[in-house]
Amino acid sequence: MKKVYVVCATGIATSTMLRLKIERFLNEHGIQANILQYRVTELSPSRMDADVVVATTGMPPEYEGLVPIVNGLPLITGVGEKEALEQVLNVLTGSTKEE
């Protein structure tokens, strides 16, 4: 199963909004994914096992290249929301990691 991390500064507020949106979107596209909610400061590069990270806050530089990161702000503001969701979908369907 694919793993999606939704990340914000609290692990409560905007990440919940991300989780609900992405859950609904992936359901509509028939994709099963495990969506986990985190606060940015509790992540660590060594424990990073997500297929994609969607974050409403800037991710620290050490994650660059380690995992695909999608900017989640469009899902909050509504500006560019479709594109951001498509991006998540592309990352999840594009990669051929084992189930």
Added chain:
Amino acid sequence: MESILETIGNFLNTLGPLLVLPVVVAVLGIILGQKWDGAIRSGILTAIAFVGIFLTVGLLGSTLSTVGQAFAERTGTGLDIIDIGWPAASALAFGTPVGNLVIPIGIALNIILLLIGVTQTLDIDIWNFWHMAFVGAIVNFVTGSFALGLFAAAATMVIALFLADWSAPLIQKHFKMPGISIPHLQSAGYMLLAVPFAWVIDRIPFLKNLRLNPDTIRKRLGLLGEPMVLGLIIGFILALLAGQGLQEALVTAVNTGAVMLLVPRMVAILMEGLTPVSEAARNFMTQRFAGRQFYIGLDSAVLIGNPAVIAAGLLMVPVEILLALALAPLGNRTLPFIDLADGPFVAAMLAPLVAGDVLLTVILGAIVMGIGLIFTTLLAPAVTNMVTSGGVAVDIPAGYATYTVMSDAAVPTSYGLYYLFQTPQVVAIVVTLLIIVGLYFLKARFPLGEKIITPPEEGGTD
């Protein structure tokens, strides 16, 4: 008019948040165009969240109330007021009679202010209306008037919008986020107070040259960024200092770690209930303001991934503890605890004032939090009242173990209005309106567009 409002206030109070908030959320959702089944589900989720929040805050109370008092007595520090943290405070604030109504009032007020063109911010961050609820609730407590509580909440909403407009140019530039503003008082509320201090510390050359590397700090103090671990460590140390044996102290540590993990989980359920409403509100408003220039008002959480902000936020943990101890002789009784995890919120909007320098941000943070801590102690009776009347099952022995909330009681808008409303009503209302007018001119004439310190070169501050 006022007696009608009082009747409404009493009625809401009698029903309690478990019954009122779900109805408000569901009805508001339907008005804003949400489907009825989704709206009802949202309403039910908010009620369920309250059940969870009351349970977990009760756990905090039962774990910590005796520890806090024993700690204060044995160490002679006098820090016996426990910081319940913003996750719990937010829910409790929404659960008060003023808090029940703050979401519809806030949305309506924002729409009106946008229509008449006095604000550019469209605040879609409905969640953080709890700050307005908090101010309204403490004013309601101190005046005994529901009407004044509502007025204070509405005034806080306007202040938040104006602070967001005022700081927007600087925030957009510093964080490279065009089109947004931050009407989030947990961060924006500190800015006005911090600006003169930022001007002063900018003029101390020796401080400017001590550049701290945000990456080193994040690596060294990274564990403190995980609330559960922070809770375990602080809980264990407190328990030992409070005279508990090793085994008992370990149990206390596990319980405090649990509180740090569980309360936010419960609040996330509340958030899940409110999210569809906030989305409906956003769609409702953006449709009506299509084609107009405005800033989207967001939670300051969106600024916090910035390494300098995280680093400064982590450094705020020891700084806040030392401040609490150092300020004890001056009347501080607040024992920083749950909100230690939220240093980045204090730092978020102070950092741009000092061009993202970590040390200067921490100094600014120490100044505003130092002033704020004293007020967290002074506001403790109001917060304790919110906790006990909210339906949390905690026994508060007479005379001690009161609660406060470090993040919000320390915000100038909170304590400012709390004290303002202890003056005669007319004075309080007139001064509040004058403050609002003053802020309007401040943001219209002197928007925060310039960095106060110009860094020698781009020194990894972004």
